[in-house]
Amino acid sequence: MRAGSRWKRFRRRLRYWLGHSERQRLLWEEMQFHIESMTQELGAQGMSEPDARAAARRKFGNMTQKSEEARSTWITRWMGDFAQDLRYSFRGMRRDAGFTAFTILIAGLGIGASSTVFSVVNALLLRPLPFRDPGRLVWISNGDDWTTTQTEHYADLRDLNRSFSDLAGWSGFYRAGDQQLTGAGESERITSVPVTGNLFALLGVAPAMGRSFTAEECQGKYYAPPAMLLSYSFWRRRFDSDPNVVGRKLTLNNGPVTVVGVLPASFDFASVFAPATPVDIFIPWPLNDKRKPTGNTLKVVGRLKLGVTVQSAQAELAMLGKQLTSQYPDRNPIVPWLVPLAQHVSRPVGPALFVLACAVGVVMLIVCANLSNLQLARLGARQQEMAMRAALGAGRSRLLRQMLTESVALSCCGAVLGLVLAVAGTRELAHVHAFNLPLLQSVRIDGSALLFTLLAAVASGVLFGLLPALWVAMLSLREGMQDASRGSSGGKRHAWVRDGLVVSELAFACILLVGAGLLIRSFLRVLDVNLGFQPERAAALRIDPSFRISGFPQQNAFIDDVLNRARSVPGIVAAGITDVLPLRDDRSWQVSAVGQVYGKGHPPPEPFIRVVSDGYFAAAGIPLRLGREFTERDRASSEPVAVINETLARTLWPDQNPVGQRVATDGGRRVVGVVADVRHEALEKAGGPEMYLPMRQTGDYAAMQLVVRTALPPDNLAAGIRTALRPIDPNLPVREFVTFQDLVDKAVSPRRFLVLLLAGFAAFALILASLGIYAVISFSVSQRVQEIGIRMALGASATDLQRGIVLRTLGLAAVGLGLGMAGSRVLSSALGSLLFGITTGDPVTFIEVGTLLIAVAAIAGYIPAWKASRIDPMVALRSN
Amino acid sequence: MGTGKPKADLLPGTLDMLVLQTLMRGHLHGYAIAQLIQQLSDDLLRVEEGSLYPALQRLELNGWIEGEWGLSANNRRARFYKLTSDGRKHLAGESARYRQVTGAVARIMGFA
DSSP: OOHHHHHHHHHHHHHHHHTHHHHHHHHHHHHHHHHHHHHHHHHHTTOOHHHHHHHHHHHHOOHHHHHHHHHTTTSOHHHHHHHHHHHHHHHHHHHTHHHHHHHHHHHHHHHHHHHHHHHHHIIIIISOOSSSSGGGEEEEEESSSSOOEEHHHHHHHHHHOSSEEEEEEEETTOOTTOEEEESSSSOEEEOEEEEOTTHHHHHTOOOSEEOOOOTTGGGSBTTBOSEEEEOHHHHHHHHTTOTTOTTOEEEETTEEEEEEEEOOTTOOHHHHHSTTSOOOEEEEOOTTOTTSOOSEEEEEEEEEOTTOOHHHHHHHHHHHHHHHHHHOTTSOOOOEEEEEHHHHHHGGGHHHHHHHHHHHHHHHHHHHHHHHHHHHHHHHHHHHHHHHHHHTTOOHHHHHHHHHHHHHHHHHHHHHHHHHHHHHHHHHHHHOOOSOOTTGGGOOOOHHHHHHHHHHHHHHHHHHHHHHHHHHHHSOHHHHHHHHHHTOOOOHHHHHHHHHHHHHHHHHHHHHHHHHHHHHHHHHHHHTSOOSSOOTTEEEEEOOOSSOOOSHHHHHHHHHHHHHHHHHSTTEEEEEEESSOTTTOOOBOOOOBTTOOOOSSSOOOOOEEEEEOTTHHHHHTOOEEEEOOOOTTOOTTSOOEEEEEHHHHHHHSTTSOOTTOEEOSTTOEEEEEEEOOOOOSOTTSOOOOEEEEEGGGOOOOSOOEEEEEESSOGGGGHHHHHHHHGGGOTTOOOOOEEEHHHHHHHHHHHHHHHHHHHHHHHHHHHHHHHHHHHHHHHHHHHHTHHHHHHHHHTTOOHHHHHHHHHHHHHHHHHHHHHHHHHHHHHHGGGGGGGOOSSOTTOHHHHHHHHHHHHHHHHHHHHHHHHHHHTOOHHHHHHOO | OOOSOOOTTSOTTHHHHHHHHHHTTSOEEHHHHHHHHHHHTTTOOOOOHHHHHHHHHHHHHTTSEEEEEEEOTTSOEEEEEEEOHHHHHHHHHHHHHHHHHHHHHHHHHTOO
16 A cells, blocks of 8 residues: 555544544444344334344344444554553552552663763764754864964965855964953953854854944954953853843953844853853954964864865865965964864764763663563462463463553653653753763753653563563463462573573673773772872962053062962962963973974974963972972073973983073073973873973963962962952952862863763662562572471571572672673773773773672672571471 | 455455445445345345444545435435545456456356
């Protein structure tokens, strides 16, 4: 039959089914009419009225049966059966409330976890980015995945390329709290992103209110933007969702600025491009301003023209890059590197999400094995019922269907609970800003998550109901009745199925535990890493002056004032100023040693540059290795100096004393000291070369962070520092007070996220597996009460009995453990990229997990064993 | 579906076709359909009343006939059926197929 007519028929059938009681009544009336007509005809042939009626009825046959037959053309039989099974299932659930509650709880936890993880995967990997036609958006970096592009190159690429309908960009070097906003309430440090004027149009984001930047606004001065766009969250927080905010004139870094628009709630720039650093405003980036920051500063995205592939665009831009590099030798080299934007955003989290998805899948398998086991145990008690049903004519397939309906109904109830948990879980995740993961804020239960939950419910219901259902269907009538009459040994076959389930539960739990164990141990190793600085009791506060510093005397007076006041606060042990904080900001220059020759094959190293004041090393806890630190006397008027880290020292002057050597960069500086390497990019990654410049000798820094080391927990001192600094600059906003521990926590947060979830899953799996083993052993004990009674009557000691039962438990555990260990050994290689400091076959983890599982199994087996040894032989023998 | 069991006194599958063919004559209720089939076949074919109604339900479900309530000759409420255009098409197809099959059977049996 054609699909169209099949669909029509399905709709008609549904309609008939929905109105089935009315339809049945009418059918009845129709048949009544038929009989009536027959009666009349027979009457006309001379039969008496009652005889004619009886004859007509006889001829017509059983009306109920006929009407059922007729009805069955539209209500297929299974629908009716299904409704009946469902009713029966609910009745059964009420009768066996304990079992039902437990099943719903376990299934709910499993399904809730699955749906939450699915929502995370959906938001981070599956759902398209929240921009117009996101498939055509491409991330264009320079050489590798992260390096930024010079604005001049950006302008040329934008003009010359034929693959993109447009290119746009934003500053790769904006920092939290870059701008100071005054007017409309208390002065505040806010985070602004300088963007090219066409960025919003390119992404397909229209302001919710007002407009985007005009071409004129993009021609102004970099340090004095005439206009700004508010992010939705900032508009709500700072302006209380004021509908008249557009057109308001405020003061940004002492310059006038106008609010030209508010971006929509759906546009969360930070959550896509810079997770965990909320963005407050956007300002225009004037490409032509000579005073804007130089160097590789721009992050670039492009929108491909229709029909252009990333590969062909890559080929074109690579060629343009070569051409530009040779045409402008004075600029930085440009090697365009194209990645679809979605891939760029989600790639870093891919492996972790894959592991999470697998883990939750394994959790679901354990849940199913556990519930299957429970159902089987319950079947022991329901054997008589099933045998009775079979005796009354229920066919095998009918019994099978009934059992499956029961389990699916249970798992769907569990799914309702799971959905509640998942909604709570996703809401929690979306509102936690602690995790440095892209798009986490958009995690929610949406249509596809609902569909997933439904599928998960049905699939798990079928999965855990299948074994018991098959069992029932195989159960022959005779056997069932006999078994029931003997009250037990529910069959040896029964026992090995349940043993198998427990073994598989243990094996899966073992795999999860090994995975979680490896990640936890990596996490501990990461936390244990030598950071090069001491995060405990150190904190930073942004203190850029609200006035414009006009020269070295003014700058150094400000620095003196800040440091003196900060150091006078009781509880402050050390204080210093830096322009970048470890694990948060970066910039690098090429630095060459005086007296060395560099070339194409031997480029000078490119250390990360930090501009710091005297006292910074002590405040951050960075140990000095050689030479001296900066002092107050390193001023503009004295000899230009620098401090380098050990890696840079080794790179520039291997086997020589670096102190006293000179570097050619920044007008030439003499190295006066060597400090320890600092992990500034990630805890997992060694620091690379670094060079520190004294703040009093340079104006080339974008921020001033006061770093203090305290004797008390830093949070207690925030108020004191604020009071102490207020006289310097009454407008000094002191909102942002970051402890170094926060920086470390944020840096490890993706790992913490994964470890927390995986450890939770593993714990859940362990509990389920131990419950499973406990249930199986207690069941086998309860089946053997008589036997145990006899043994005890014959003189078996309690210890013997206990030993037997515990040994059986350990036997099961050992089989499960063996399988699980083998599986883990194979699967753990998938974790490779997520581990740190240990190998995928880390023996400590494997041994620990093995010990833990055996211990848990022993306890789970000992309880029933202990109970068994307290059986009173007389009672046991008399019962039954 | 297949819940309407073939009756011994009709060739399997022919009841639907006969009902549709009968309805070519106009709107008829169930009893009239049964009567007409019997009469037209000179009392050779007897539609078992009970199997008629499942067949009617089935035909209606497939969209080949449509039933509506009306008054019978002696003023009683009865359900009258009529052919739909889909039903006509289906009937044409069925009778062609039936002619082929019976023709083939007849040739083999040496009737023709």
